[in-house]
Structure formats: structure tokens, C-alpha cells
Amino acid sequence: MQDLDVSNIHLLLVEDNPDYLELLIEELADFGYQHIETANDPDEAKEKLNQHLFEVIIADMRLKGDSGGGFVVFDEIQKRNITAVVIILTANDTVKDCRHAFKLGAGDYISKNMQGNVFEILHNSIQEAITYLNRWGNRKDEMWIKDNKAALLARYQNQYVAVINNQVIESAETEEALKARIRERKLPLFLLVIRKIETETTQPPLINDLRLQEESDSLEFKSTLQWDVKKSCQNEALRFEVLGTLVGFMNHEGGTLLIGVQDDHSVLGLESDLDSLGQGKNLDDFQQLLNNLISDRIGAALAPLLKIRFENLEGKAVCAIDVKRAAEPVFLAVQEGKQRIKKFYSRQGNTTRLLDVEQTHHYIRLNWK
Structure with missing residues (x-):
């Protein structure tokens, strides 16, 4: 796979082993990732989700205190309608957990114990997820825009809006101005849906x-x-x-x-x-x-x-x-x-x-x- 520019990808790492977390941050930084947030447990992960937007969340399946680990993160993502790719990175890999994770929508399930360079495998998995999103788009927020068209028209008629996680995070009169504001705020670019909110004609075009x-x-x-x-x-x-x-x-x-x-x-x-x-x-x-x-x-x-x-x-x-x-x-x-x-x-x-x-x-x- 040809390497993407990953410098603007926003990552959340959920890992309770401080030594492994430090190593993971170092390895990802070597690949070019510049926006990395961390959490040691699900509660801290929830706080980070309140504070930031992420394209990719990398979570251990089992955390200290048998807190549910990555499954709790999945539950929180679904409750909030968060559009992000979740990659499980765990040493406690089991077939049962793997099947459960994929049923919940995991983008990948990677064992820390697998042969080869685990960090390179993780890097490739992140790139594959972003490439896929770039190619096929973000349907959750596109559907939300259609379902809430009347309310959006009342507030943003003839404006361009940027939507992520079922909410408008920025708007502007032109698409160029909107993208400039997004860059200024250093927001995640890969998952945003940008649309012009305008009244649809009742008759189909000739x-x-x-x-x-x-x-x-x-x-x-x-x-x-x-x-x-x-x-x-x-x-x-x-x-x-x-x-x-x-x-x-x-x-x-x-x-x-x-x-x-x-x-x-x-x-x-x-x-x-x-x-x-x-x-x-x-x-x-x-x-x-x-x-x-x-x-x-x-x-x-x-x-x-x-x-x-x-x-x-x-x-x-x-x-x-x-x-x-x-x-x-x-x-x-x-x-x-x-x-x-x-x-x-x-x-x-x-x-x-x-x-x-x-x-x-x-x-x-x-x-x-």
C-alpha cells in the first residue's frame, strides 16, 4: 500500500499498560502521526470523546479491573452516533472476543502477540480504513442530513455545512470558506461530510x-x-x-x-x-x-x-x-x-x-x- 499523509489523522489510544502505551505512541509518531490522544480506561476515553473528534480509535480489548475495555468504547460510540473506525489491539485475543468485536463493527482486530511488526500492521490497518472512507464516504452523517433536512434548512439555508457524528460543527457561505475554517480549527478532514443546504425542487429536472x-x-x-x-x-x-x-x-x-x-x-x-x-x-x-x-x-x-x-x-x-x-x-x-x-x-x-x-x-x- 502506498503510504498516505497521516499527519492530520486524529487518533485516540485506549491502553492501560503505561510501558506499552509509551512504545505505541513512539512507533506511531515514527510513522508520522501528529495528533494522538490517550486514555487509560473507558471513563477517561469517554472524557476524550467529549473533548475531541477522532477518525480512528485504537482500543485494548481488556483493561484493568475487567471494565469491559474495548466493548465499553464500542457502546459509547454507538450511543453518541460517533463516526470513527475502531481497531482492537489486544494481547488477550480470543475467537469469542474477535467475533464479538466484528459484530459490533470493528475495523480490524490485531493481536499484540502476532508474528511480524505489529506496529507496521496497525499503521497499514489505519491507512486502509482512511482509504476506504475516502473512497466510499460517510453514510451515517449523509443519512442524518437527509433525515433532518427541514431543521437544517431553517437554520442554514443556502449555506455549506460540515457534519460529523450527526451534528453540524461548522458552516459558511461558500465551500472554500468552510474548508478554510476547518483547517484553521485543525479538525479531522477524512470523516467530515460537507453539503450545501438548499431547497430541493419538487419536480425532477428535465x-x-x-x-x-x-x-x-x-x-x-x-x-x-x-x-x-x-x-x-x-x-x-x-x-x-x-x-x-x-x-x-x-x-x-x-x-x-x-x-x-x-x-x-x-x-x-x-x-x-x-x-x-x-x-x-x-x-x-x-x-x-x-x-x-x-x-x-x-x-x-x-x-x-x-x-x-x-x-x-x-x-x-x-x-x-x-x-x-x-x-x-x-x-x-x-x-x-x-x-x-x-x-x-x-x-x-x-x-x-x-x-x-x-x-x-x-x-x-x-x-x-
Whole structure:
């Protein structure tokens, strides 16, 4: 892994062995960490959580007095809706504790007794956690912003806000001014969600207006639903590219998919797709096919999250599918041999990504727990 600049990562170390704590601080400082706070027991950890914001909390599983150690830290994080990665670093490693920690959402579980350089392993684990957050974002606070939009509009309308741990910690008239204030306060940058609080339009944007925009994490173009333009034939594999994008939107922040628009923004229309459905088929048949695919491969219960609409552009029909964010993880059912396999997609920039099992686990843990 290529080393990140870790100088602005804020760490909390919860460790009751003073000699090991001193060594841990020295080793982490050698890797470049400059913002390190410490606690000897859960009560002191709670005080530090009152005073500071942290991206990563490194906790021993068992502390003096059988206080519950890292489990108490987990409980406190969940009570406060704190967005931070918790890494367990313990000498009392057991399978039971390891399973319990991962069920609670631990980012990693590292034994002090494992072979190799434990501190380098810990450093790599921190970097992996931060890289993941940079790539996939902070869903807890994004959901909080959506759920509290009315209250935020009353106070911060047309302003940019920085949110962490389900609270606004700074605001400004422009995004640049907001980031400058964050830097001045030396706040953690990796976990913050920055959004402009503005009134949403009640009507969806016109398809032609969307066509003129660039593809993004909330907008994608597809030339067709199932007609292979290059091979001049029907290709049902293309359907799953469309369905994967819809699932990616539902697992991210929602978005709009245009069908009949090419990557260069030119209008292709739906004529080839309609012809592939059979003679005399129309937009109603096209919409029915989409509805059937969504119900069969994504789930009928999720259909209300999608709205299908059409517009004529340059004399050609174009389809838009407006997608809302889902309240829980959504999977796409894909046929592999005789089995249906559930696959998980999300958006990264202007692309839809298929996540493997480990990535899916981390994404769900960070964004829906």
C-alpha cells in the first residue's frame, strides 16, 4: 500500500499498560502521526470523546479491573452516533472476543502477540480504513442530513455545512470558506461530510437538462437497455449494466439513469430497444419490461424507490429512471449457472462498482449500522 499523509489523522489510544502505551505512541509518531490522544480506561476515553473528534480509535480489548475495555468504547460510540473506525489491539485475543468485536463493527482486530511488526500492521490497518472512507464516504452523517433536512434548512439555508457524528460543527457561505475554517480549527478532514443546504425542487429536472450535464455519482447515461449497438443484436447482458447502476444509486445517494443517451451526450433514442421487443411495441411495453426486471432482479418491494419517465429529444424517445437512496442494503440477483447470486454495487464518482465480499461487509458496516 502506498503510504498516505497521516499527519492530520486524529487518533485516540485506549491502553492501560503505561510501558506499552509509551512504545505505541513512539512507533506511531515514527510513522508520522501528529495528533494522538490517550486514555487509560473507558471513563477517561469517554472524557476524550467529549473533548475531541477522532477518525480512528485504537482500543485494548481488556483493561484493568475487567471494565469491559474495548466493548465499553464500542457502546459509547454507538450511543453518541460517533463516526470513527475502531481497531482492537489486544494481547488477550480470543475467537469469542474477535467475533464479538466484528459484530459490533470493528475495523480490524490485531493481536499484540502476532508474528511480524505489529506496529507496521496497525499503521497499514489505519491507512486502509482512511482509504476506504475516502473512497466510499460517510453514510451515517449523509443519512442524518437527509433525515433532518427541514431543521437544517431553517437554520442554514443556502449555506455549506460540515457534519460529523450527526451534528453540524461548522458552516459558511461558500465551500472554500468552510474548508478554510476547518483547517484553521485543525479538525479531522477524512470523516467530515460537507453539503450545501438548499431547497430541493419538487419536480425532477428535465431529461434534456440532465443530458447536457456531465456524468457523476448521481447521473449516468446508457445508450440502450438491451440492444448491442456494436454487434447490431439484442444482448441481455446489457440489462444487468442498467440494473447494476440502479442498485448502485440505491446503495449510494440516489441518482438518475438516462437510457437512449450516449456518453458524448448525443441522443440515440429508444428505437432499437423498442424494435428488439417485437413489432408494434411501444413505450408502455418498454416500461413494463423495466418494471419486470426491477421486480425480478432487485425486488418488488423496492420498486417505489424508482420512477420511470420519458421525454422526446430531437424527435427521439429517451427514458429517465429517477432513483432514491435505500434505507437498507440492496443487492442485484444475477444468474450464474443454476444459481442466483446476490451482488452488491455502489457508486464511485461517475462509475458503478461491483464490490467483493470484504468490501461489501465494510461498506454496509460503515453506512447502515
